[in-house]
Amino acid sequence: CGFCFDCKQCVSFCPQEAIxxxxxxxxxxxxxxxxxxxxxxxxxSLVCPCGYIQMGMGDGL
Ligand code: SF4
Ligand code: SF4
Structure with a gap:
């Protein structure tokens, strides 16, 4: 598990069009x-079916 299979859920759901x-x-x-x-x-990260997206704080945030 954990590999992106390009389902595009994250792209569709992002309200900021950031993906x-x-x-x-x-x-x-x-x-x-x-x-x-x-x-x-x-x-x-909530809609991704495989857990590919991990939330974290980037440098400088
Ligand atoms: S966490 Fe960021 S990239 Fe993910 S859906 Fe929200 S705004 Fe978009
Ligand atoms: S929701 Fe997850 S599996 Fe689907 S395209 Fe985005 S990162 Fe890949």
């Missing part, structure tokens, strides 16, 4: 969070 999908990136991350837009509401 972007990486296209054609099979070896690495599938989604990217823009921390300048993110307000830390936790919705993305």
């Amino acid at each position: 972007t999908r990486y296209r054609d990136n099979p070896a690495g991350e599938k989604v990217y969070t823009n921390y300048a837009k993110c307000v830390g509401c936790h919705l993305c």
Whole structure:
């Protein structure tokens, strides 16, 4: 468990449109969070079915 399978739930639910999908990136991350837009509401981590998104405090926050 814990691997993103590109279900796009986090992208759909984010109220800030802070999450972007990486296209054609099979070896690495599938989604990217823009921390300048993110307000830390936790919705993305709550709707993710596989626990891929872990909430944490970034540097400087
Ligand atoms: S925690 Fe941030 S990235 Fe996640 S849904 Fe909320 S605003 Fe979007
Ligand atoms: S991080 Fe979770 S909710 Fe977002 S696309 Fe991947 S599996 Fe789906």
